[in-house]
Amino acid sequence: MQVSKGLFAALSLTALASTAQAADEVVVYSSRIDELIKPVFDAYTAKTGVKVKFITDKEAPLIARLKAEGANTPADLLITVDAGNLWQAEQQGVLQPTQSELITANIPAQFRSSTDSWTGLSLRARTIFYSTERVKPSELSTYEALADKNWDGRLCLRTSKKVYNQSLTATLIETHG
Template identity: 60%
Template sequence: MRKLISAVALATLAVGCSKQEAPENAASTEVTKPAEPVTLTVYSARKEHLIKPLFDLYTEKTGVQIQYITDKASPLLSRLKSEGENTPADMLITVDAGNLWKAAEDGVLRSVDSQTLETNVPANLQDDKNQWFGLSIRARTIVYAKDRVKEGELSTYEGLADENWKGRLCLRTSKKVYNQSLVASMISNLGEEKAEQVVAGWVNNLATDVFSNDTKAMNAVQAGQCDATVVNTYYYGRLQKKTPDANLAIFWPNQEDRGVHINISGAGVTKHAKHPAEATALLEWLSSDEAQQQFAQLNQEYPVNVKVSASEEVKAWGDFKRDSLNVSEAGRLQPAAVKLMDRVNYR
């Protein structure tokens, strides 16, 4: 866990317009100086190098001081629950819709009424009670060996369960929330019985034991241990930067039906925030064009704000159809997904 505090600030932001008060199509992120200095405290499951540039820019623009604590999602959520109304946290930032859904279910977030956020964040990437909002998109897709996978062999996530993939598949552990959300989305789209058949097929097709992270799974494909795996796109982007001549490529599955599974990083204002108005203003800014450009560049993720383009590296991967399922479903169905994966011995 690490804690950093920026220089003392001299100004803060005014809250964005509410749904009732904002003019139609309003999405302003204009700032005004406050009567007194404010310090915001953020609990973040995103790593320091992915949030510090954003917070530094926000402080530079507004003078608002931001104190942040980074840790994994589960400890941060436990901390918020145990601190209760005594928490210093004004905002929670985390990755995966499942973690955001859990935070809302555990009652540590508050509803935010903001026309700016409604305009900048698509409806399927936010909580239906406005307790959290997506800030960046990561697609979980197939990466394969270009010299060993023939044209037409790849089609859908379900296709990886076919017999011709026997001994050719690598997967990250089921214990990682990203795979839990993927399986949860399959339960929603296919029904639990069909989803279980698919995941059982994956397990039957594994070439080796599961891996602890996406990078190791891709390295296994590169080394010839298997021919394909399933990863978040930004992991592929990182590997591509380090090893531009890697014998790997992205495939976008399910383009003839529901589309590629997507997940998010996102944030919400805490229930017991000491500065809810200022925290809302920060959240609005994080959805703005300026901040979304930073999200796109820092981790090769897709912006949630449709007015902002992905980075040039990400654009090179090509366009694809996205699953329009509300990402909160991945959270709601995660307990069922975990049980399903246990039943088929996906470890």
């Protein structure tokens, strides 16, 4: 389920604006790079008149900043690139639950925190790339197939320290035990 930029802005910022009691400005901490997120914020401002002040950085510094700022944080919204980061922020106590009929109506429960502390807005495509000259599609069509001894020493993966891979591994463990 990929959420369009317009729906993304509508869901996240409309819910935010109602929570922030229709403020003239909302403050967003985002781990998305400026060039990717600014057009969404500009479109929201053009449509609503609400200005979006945003600060971008990597997830860990943003979460540390929220923790240090505590109740005095100017942030109204945290946007990260993976639910694993949101889970970490929730575990560190830097998120507040929010109730939104808009979010409840549009985002299935499996894409939201059970405590309403965060909401997923899109899904990551986890694709496998390979050379069709050396690999037959039937040999490598699932992530589970990557565990076959046939692939020992033949894989190029991101480090296991990346939350993307940790989330993928957690999903596979949840699915297969």
